[in-house]
Structures are given as C-alpha cells and as structure tokens.
Amino acid sequence: MYWLLKLRSKTTPLSSALSSFFLPTFSSASLSDIAGDKKEQVTNTSLIHPTAVVHPNAFIGQGVSIGPFCTVGSFAKLGNGCQLYPGSHIFGNTVLGAHCILMTGAVVGDDLPGHTVLGCNNIIGHHAVVGIKCQDMKYKPGEECFLDVGDDNEIREHTSIHRSSKSSDRTVIGNGNLIMGSSHIAHDCKVGNNNIFANNTLLAGHVVVGDHTHTAGAIAVHQFCHIGSFSFIGGGSVVSQDVPKYMMVSGERAELRGLNLEGLRRHRFTAAEIRSLRAAYRKIFMPANENVRGFEERLAEVEQHEELANDPSVCSMVQSIRDSFEEKRRGICKFRQWSGC
Numbered sequence: 001m002y003w004l005l006k007l008r009s010k011t012t013p014l015s016s017a018l019s020s021f022f023l024p025t026f027s028s029a030s031l032s033d034i035a036g037d038k039k040e041q042v043t044n045t046s047l048i049h050p051t052a053v054v055h056p057n058a059f060i061g062q063g064v065s066i067g068p069f070c071t072v073g074s075f076a077k078l079g080n081g082c083q084l085y086p087g088s089h090i091f092g093n094t095v096l097g098a099h100c101i102l103m104t105g106a107v108v109g110d111d112l113p114g115h116t117v118l119g120c121n122n123i124i125g126h127h128a129v130v131g132i133k134c135q136d137m138k139y140k141p142g143e144e145c146f147l148d149v150g151d152d153n154e155i156r157e158h159t160s161i162h163r164s165s166k167s168s169d170r171t172v173i174g175n176g177n178l179i180m181g182s183s184h185i186a187h188d189c190k191v192g193n194n195n196i197f198a199n200n201t202l203l204a205g206h207v208v209v210g211d212h213t214h215t216a217g218a219i220a221v222h223q224f225c226h227i228g229s230f231s232f233i234g235g236g237s238v239v240s241q242d243v244p245k246y247m248m249v250s251g252e253r254a255e256l257r258g259l260n261l262e263g264l265r266r267h268r269f270t271a272a273e274i275r276s277l278r279a280a281y282r283k284i285f286m287p288a289n290e291n292v293r294g295f296e297e298r299l300a301e302v303e304q305h306e307e308l309a310n311d312p313s314v315c316s317m318v319q320s321i322r323d324s325f326e327e328k329r330r331g332i333c334k335f336r337q338w339s340g341c
Helices: 028-035 261-266 271-285 295-304 312-323
Strands: 094-096 114-118 129-132 145-149 160-162 171-173 201-203 219-221 247-250 255-259
Touching (some): 160 171, 255 271, 271 295, 295 312
Parallel strands (some): 114 145, 129 160, 201 219
Antiparallel strands (some): 247 255
16 A cells, blocks of 8 residues: 555564554463464564554554554554554554454544454444444443454444443454444344344344344344344334244334245255244244134144154244243234245
8 A cells, every 4th residue: 555654674673663653561462362373473564654643552463554544542452464444543442353454434442441342354344433332321431331343244334333331241243244334233232143234224222133144224123122043134124022033024013924934045954944944933823723722832832743843943943932032021023824934
C-alpha cells in the first residue's frame, strides 16, 4: 500500500527501531494468544501511516498495516498481520487476533471497563461498530461489560454489536458467522457458529442463537428468545417466541411453517433423518384429529414411538420444544394445523 510508512529496514532490530514509539508490556504467553503460534512467526515489518494516531503503550504485532487517520488506543493489542484501512479506530481494552481486517470507518472497542476480544481472521466492515456500550437502560456507568468474538467472522457494513449490560454476563459471537449489512446484535446475546444473518437482522438483548441458522432480510427477534440450530426465519418476520431446531418460521408475528427442509439438505442430513423429522413434525403439529390429544400428549407419543424415539435428530427437536416451555422461557412460535413440512 503506497500510503504506508515503512518504520524500519529489514536489518534493523524491531526493538531498537520502535523503542521510542511502542512500549509493549505483555508476557510471551499473552503475545502467543493474540498473534498465533510462536512457530509461525511473521517476519515482515509493520507499516504505519504518519497521520495515524497510535498510542505508545499499544501492542502492535508483526506485519500490521495501519492506514491514514486511524486511531489505536493505549490498551489495544493487535495480532500479527492485522490491517486497519483508512479512518478505522480501536479504543479501550481491545484485543484483535491475527489477520483481522478493519475496513474504512470501522470502530472496535470502547473506553469502558471490561474488554472487547476478537479472535483471528475476522473482517469488520465499513462503518461497523463492534464492542461499544449497550443500549440497556439498566447498565450502570462504570460497571464492566464484555464482548467475545471467535474466529473467521465477516461482519459487514454498518452493523452494530454491543457489549454486555452487566459484569456477570457477556455478549458472545462464535466462529464462521456472516453478519450482513446494517444488522444489530444487542447486549448479552449468545450467537453460535456458522450462522448467516441477512441485511437488517435485529437481535434484541439476551437472544440465544444456535448453529447453522439462516435469517432472511429485515427480521426482528424479541429479547430472551431462542433460535434453534438449522432453523430459518423468513424475511420481514417479527419473532416474539422461540424457534425450535430444524424449523422454518415467517410472518409479521412469526408462525411455524414446517421444517427447514432446504437447510437440512444443504447440511447433509440424510434422507432417513429428514423422513423421521417430517413424521415427528406431523405428529406434533399436524394431528389428524386435534381434539383427541393435547400438545403434551402428542410430544409424549413421539418420545415413546418405537422408531422416532431412537432417532437423535428427532430427540433433539423434541427437547428443543420442551426447553422452550421451561420457566422464564417464551414458548414456541404459534403454529397452524395446515402448516406443511
């Protein structure tokens, strides 16, 4: 990148060249956590544009590029190979793992007690805001708040992800998630792995999302809801109750629309597993005579069925439904007898 200033020659030791600029204060164990395995040391030099404002106490790993008009705070720690595009900023007690990228205008971290920690190979999109103060009125100024993000996530433009609302909790994002533009993940959410959130996916506080879920655009999820693994939420939906595993919901007030069959096929569920899930779904949500048995009895029938009870996917789906009716949970989305699967 032509606008980067080379800080030292290849023959000049890093410690002597940067002694007046960087004052790293971390142990070798801490450095290995954020910069990767010691056996894979990066030998190329770090490059910092002269207009960037980098605090002398910040730790900058090897091969880091910091572009024009960037800001790096005093407690920031950047792992090897990180790239900060022009006008991106890192504040507060923030750790970036190796090879993270901040696009133009991205902001990571906040000058608050607590921390923001990102794993390796994360991309923070243009003008995204990650790890800032929550919007929960119960948050008390001065209290610690936390955000932990895993590896290989792509967080696109104008997305906002907030820290926890209290010191006893934290906002958590797993690995391999694609979070598209203008999405929002509020305080204390727990998001698993390999999820796809389309544009304008809005998660209120304390929402729990499993793995391999998929949302269409412009959806909103009520606080404290649980979104089960391998589920799908249709575009424009408002989810005010739990979505069980493997299911598809949609609607202004989201209702069950059957199993997420396409998602199951894409994730290589076998034909036999899908048949069992469809049979269980029909018994629970599409009874031949709804007046004969109640919902609890239909669940019990599936649990006691000679074949279905031995299928792990069916057991997992039934348990997901039962968990939603525990104390302080919101129950499952409404369903209609005509729903297909």
